[in-house]
Amino acid sequence: MSVSSHKPSPAPRDVRPAPASPRPAIVASNFYPHMGGVEEAVRQLALRQRASGASPLVVTMRWPKSLPPTDLVDGIEVRRHLFRGAERPPKQFLGAVLTRGAIARRVTADIRSHDASVVHVQCVGINGWYALRAARRLALPLVVTLQGELTMDASRVYEWSRVLPGLLRELLRDADAVTACSAATLAEAQEWSGIDLGGRGSVVYNGVSLDDFDVHPAGSPTGRPYVFAIGRLVPQKGFDVLVRAFASAVRDGFPYDLVLAGDGSERASLQALVSDLGVRKRVAFLGATSREDVPALFTGSEFFVLPSLHEPMGIVNLEAMAARRAVVATRVGGVPELVGDGENGLLVPPGDTAQLSAALVTLAGDRDLARRLGEAGRARAERVDWSDIALEYDEVYRRAADHLRERSLARRWRR
Numbered sequence: 183m184s185v186s187s188h189k190p191s192p193a194p195r196d197v198r199p200a201p202a203s204p205r206p207a208i209v210a211s212n213f214y215p216h217m218g219g220v221e222e223a224v225r226q227l228a229l230r231q232r233a234s235g236a237s238p239l240v241v242t243m244r245w246p247k248s249l250p251p252t253d254l255v256d257g258i259e260v261r262r263h264l265f266r267g268a269e270r271p272p273k274q275f276l277g278a279v280l281t282r283g284a285i286a287r288r289v290t291a292d293i294r295s296h297d298a299s300v301v302h303v304q305c306v307g308i309n310g311w312y313a314l315r316a317a318r319r320l321a322l323p324l325v326v327t328l329q330g331e332l333t334m335d336a337s338r339v340y341e342w343s344r345v346l347p348g349l350l351r352e353l354l355r356d357a358d359a360v361t362a363c364s365a366a367t368l369a370e371a372q373e374w375s376g377i378d379l380g381g382r383g384s385v386v387y388n389g390v391s392l393d394d395f396d397v398h399p400a401g402s403p404t405g406r407p408y409v410f411a412i413g414r415l416v417p418q419k420g421f422d423v424l425v426r427a428f429a430s431a432v433r434d435g436f437p438y439d440l441v442l443a444g445d446g447s448e449r450a451s452l453q454a455l456v457s458d459l460g461v462r463k464r465v466a467f468l469g470a471t472s473r474e475d476v477p478a479l480f481t482g483s484e485f486f487v488l489p490s491l492h493e494p495m496g497i498v499n500l501e502a503m504a505a506r507r508a509v510v511a512t513r514v515g516g517v518p519e520l521v522g523d524g525e526n527g528l529l530v531p532p533g534d535t536a537q538l539s540a541a542l543v544t545l546a547g548d549r550d551l552a553r554r555l556g557e558a559g560r561a562r563a564e565r566v567d568w569s570d571i572a573l574e575y576d577e578v579y580r581r582a583a584d585h586l587r588e589r590s591l592a593r594r595w596r597r
Contacts, residue, residue: 204236204299204580205296205299206239206299206302206575206579207239207296207300207301208224208228208302208304209242209302209304209312209313210224210305211242211243211305211306212243212305212307213225213240213243213255215249217470220304220305223388223389224240224304225256227304227571228240228258232258237296238258238259239259239293240255240260240261241262241293241312243263243264243307244262244263245264249262250262251263261292263289264281264285265285265307265308265309266285267308282311282312285312286315286316289315289316290315290316290320293316293322298322299579299583300322300324300325300583301313301316301317301322301324302326302327303326303353304327305327305328305329305331306326306328306346306353307331307346311345311349314356321590323359323579323582323586324357324359324582325357325361325575325579326353326354326357326361327360327362328361328367329367330367330370330492330493330495330515333418333492333515334492334493350371351375354371354375354377357382357582358382358581358586360382361575362384362386362494363386363494363516365385365516365519366519367494367515368383368384386575388495388497388500389570390497390503390567390568391504391568392504392564394477394504395477395480395501395504395505395506397477397478398478398481399482400479400481400482402441402482404441404464404466406438406439407484408439408440408441408466408482409439409483409484410479410482410485410507411441411442411488412442412476412479413444413488414446415442415445415447416448418490420491420533421448421489422448422451423491423534423538424440424442424538425456426455426535427535427538428542429456429460429461430535430536431539431546434539434543436542436543439464439465440461440464441465441479441483442465442466442468443469443479444468444471445470449469452467476501483507484546485502485507485556486498486499487509487511488510489511490514490515490532491514492514493512493515494516495515495516496517496520496521499511499520500520503520503526503560503562503563504560504563505556506556507559508527508545508551508555509521509526509527509528510530510541510545512533512538513531517529520566525555526556526558526559526561527555527559528544528555
């Protein structure tokens with residue numbers, strides 16, 4: 183049976199009031215040791231919650247199977263499970279049907295034993311199926327946070343999955359609160375689903391840890407001044423556009439090298455493109471980079487570039503701002519909500535090699551402009567420190583608990 187055809191269980195007979203300090207169970211699509219924007223967002227949020235005494239639990243996918251089912255990551259309690267979705271391949275479908283009930287019971291038991299007061303889905307994958315059932319069984323408020331799932335998954339899973347589109351609609355209908363990492367992401371989800379979230383929907387930006395970026399610059403990986411870019415090397419990140427723009431700028435006398443951190447399916451083709459364009463000696467591919475090394479790469483750069491074709495928010499833009507570096511980014515998704523053209527960065531159309539190259543040349547030729555944009559960026563980043571974002575989520579949790587109580591009372595009156 184597909185997820186979208188699952189019938190909700192009966193309304194709970196009673197709903198526990200939320201405690202003064204919420205105890206969240208964050209059910210994340212992925213978490214460390216995997217690296218990515220969602221993983222870092224969950225880590226930073228859980229760290230702030232832990233510091234405030236909220237005692238978060240992270241429940242996430244156990245893949246590869248060699249990962250321990252129980253773990254501590256930076257002092258954060260983690261439980262991993264083999265989440266399965268009933269997708270088309272017969273083996274995967276049968277495995278999900280046979281095991282997901284038992285896995286759902288174990289997830290529910292973990293959340294119950296933690297004495298959680300709210301279930302919080304961070305990025306909707308198959309993790310959302312288990313979170314929804316646990317929230318229903320435990321009569322807990324459900325919060326769903328959208329991180330651009332519809333456009334930013336490298337495998338375009340929402341285009342081929344038989345499970346996830348129905349699951350996301352079910353979550354949007356059933357959640358007591360829905361947040362998104364940008365207004366663009368929230369609007370995209372409502373338009374795609376046809377569900378008006380009304381007062382249940384709000385924007386909570388991903389944050390940045392300012393202290394992490396008050397570090398001394400690293401030595402240049404190339405031995406020369408450089409501009410920096412970081413992200414998954416996948417088509418929607420637009421790094422091929424950046425490489426072409428960089429090569430064009432070099433022909434116009436661009437003085438800096440390009441340092442690109444991250445890994446992915448496009449790495450080999452990007453390296454081949456660099457060679458074909460004759461800039462191999464001016465571009466450094468760092469591959470996957472530890473989070474401890476990243477801040478110094480930002481502060482060591484002249485400025486930062488994010489050439490995405492799609493981007494729900496662009497947390498790396500905030501990291502550049504926290505490091506007081508000007509940003510060159512594309513005008514896509516939620517990026518303009520944080521990067522103001524001429525205010526703390528320069529915005530160009532997505533996929534436009536000529537305009538991206540011109541923006542690189544502009545910043546390289548005007549160091550005062552780059553410095554001014556970088557300082558303005560730091561001021562913008564100070565308004566979304568993770569400590570403040572954690573407080574916003576506390577308020578979302580309380581609103582979600584209120585919504586669940588009101589919905590439960592309404593159901594009782596209808597009986």
